Each structure stands twice: as C-alpha cells, then as structure tokens.
Amino acid sequence: MDLHIYNNVDEVMNALAQSICHASELAIKKRGRFNFVLSGGSSPRKLYELLASKNYHNKIAWNKTYFFFGDERFVPENDSQRNSLMVKEVLFDPLKITKSHIFNVNTTGSPEEAAQKYQKAITSHFQTEPVEFDFILLGLGDNSHTASLFPNTPVLEETEATVKSVFVKEVDMYRITMTAPLINQARNIAFLVFGEGKAEAVFHVLKDPSGSDKKYPARLIKRQEKKVQWFLDRTAAARL
Numbered sequence: 001m002d003l004h005i006y007n008n009v010d011e012v013m014n015a016l017a018q019s020i021c022h023a024s025e026l027a028i029k030k031r032g033r034f035n036f037v038l039s040g041g042s043s044p045r046k047l048y049e050l051l052a053s054k055n056y057h058n059k060i061a062w063n064k065t066y067f068f069f070g071d072e073r074f075v076p077e078n079d080s081q082r083n084s085l086m087v088k089e090v091l092f093d094p095l096k097i098t099k100s101h102i103f104n105v106n107t108t109g110s111p112e113e114a115a116q117k118y119q120k121a122i123t124s125h126f127q128t129e130p131v132e133f134d135f136i137l138l139g140l141g142d143n144s145h146t147a148s149l150f151p152n153t154p155v156l157e158e159t160e161a162t163v164k165s166v167f168v169k170e171v172d173m174y175r176i177t178m179t180a181p182l183i184n185q186a187r188n189i190a191f192l193v194f195g196e197g198k199a200e201a202v203f204h205v206l207k208d209p210s211g212s213d214k215k216y217p218a219r220l221i222k223r224q225e226k227k228v229q230w231f232l233d234r235t236a237a238a239r240l
C-alpha cells in the first residue's frame with residue numbers, strides 16, 4: 001500500500017488528480033481507453049471539480065474515458081441522493097461527456113435486477129474476464145464503509161467479483177455496490193479521505209491489530225498491495 005499524507009485538502013486533491021492523469025495516460029497508451037470508477041458521498045466533489053477545471057481538463061483524454069460507479073443509492077434516476085447526479089453536475093456536464101461513456105445504475109426494476117443489469121453492462125463493455133478497471137476511486141465512511149460495503153452486511157461475504165444489491169439498515173435503504181473481489185481486481189485503487197472525523201475509521205482500517213473486516217469493511221480492500229493508494233490529509237491520518 002502507498003500512503004500519501006498532505007498538509008491540506010488542496011494538496012490531497014492535486015496529488016490524487018495527478019495520479020488519475022498518470023493512470024489514464026498509461027491505460028490509453030496500452031489499451032486505448034481508460035475505465036474509471038467513481039465514488040460518491042461528499043468527499044470527491046472537490047476532486048471532480050478540479051478534474052473539470054482548466055488545470056486538468058486537457059490532461060485526460062475524456063473522449064477515451066468510460067465512467068462507472070462503485071456504488072449507487074437505489075433511488076430513481078433524478079433523486080438528489082444519487083451519486084450520479086452530483087457527478088453529472090460537477091464533472092460530466094462541464095466536460096460534455098458523451099452519454100455512451102457513462103455507466104449509470106438503472107434503478108427501474110428491483111434492487112437485485114438493478115445489480116444484475118449493472119453487472120451485465122460491465123461485462124459487455126469489457127468483453128473479457130477478469131474485469132479489471134483501470135482506476136477505482138473510493139471514499140471511507142466514518143464507520144469504515146467503502147463503496148456500499150457497510151459493516152455487518154451480507155455483501156461482505158461475497159466471494160464473486162460482481163455487483164450486488166444490499167439493504168443497509170443503517171441508512172434504511174437499498175444500495176447497489178461493487179463487491180470487494182471486483183474492486184480488488186482493479187489495476188489501481190485510491191482512497192480519498194480527509195477531515196478529523198475520519199481519523200478513527202482510518203486507524204481501524206489501516207492500523208488496528210484487533211479490527212475485523214465485518215466491523216471495518218474497507219479492510220477488505222487489499223491494503224498490502226502496492227496498487228492500493230491512500231490519499232489523506234494530516235487530520236485524517238492523525239492516528240496512524
């Protein structure tokens with residue numbers, strides 16, 4: 001695992017944006033396209049704004065980039081709780097991303113159907129197995145969840161690299177999420193975490209010798225591998 005700790009949030013965002021640019025260049029050079037999985041929640045908003053800003057918008061070949069979501073709320077497409085709506089506002093619309101490059105979660109059927117449809121869409125985009133995304137961006141909740149892998153939920157037991165639906169009591173909602181095995185297959189994985197409210201969660205995921213994967217699900221992401229990077233500010237890293 002690569003741990004990067006910065007003095008402030010702007011430095012964190014810039015370092016992560018550069019890492020994304022680097023991964024996109026490499027992927028496009030080798031395979032002609034960049035398959036980029038986005039995270040939701042509040043933390044990545046600033047990063048997406050930065051990527052769409054004049055400092056970065058020319059550094060990535062957006063016309064060769066395909067976007068996916070690591071997780072999504074099981075709510076209608078135009079519901080303000082959707083991760084995809086925030087991304088549309090700050091990244092897709094400003095960069096005029098072609099619709100066919102955006103893989104949104106279709107929530108018109110049941111949660112299970114939504115997960116199956118998303119998995120199918122991913123499989124038909126990749127055509128080959130195993131599915132290896134070029135870059136997966138992840139956040140970390142105060143309770144150590146990542147994507148929608150929440151503590152003590154059945155999806156944590158999943159051994160298949162796929163997409164699943166899960167009812168999360170804690171937020172009283174169905175979520176659609178990539179499973180840990182699917183995330184772990186990616187070529188690059190980056191956690192974006194900042195703020196003192198995250199310090200405990202970071203400790204339990206990265207340092208706590210008695211922590212369990214069920215209680216702190218982000219531990220399921222292979223932190224022992226070099227391809228997994230953590231981008232933190234000093235306050236989030238305070239207990240490391």
Ligand SMILES: O=C1O[C@H](COP(=O)(O)O)[C@@H](O)[C@H](O)[C@H]1O
Nearest residue numbers: 039040041042043139140141147
């Ligand atoms: O529920 C979610 O939360 C995590 C962390 O979000 P944050 O607001 O604390 O940054 C996020 O990574 C995930 O995509 C989202 O659905």
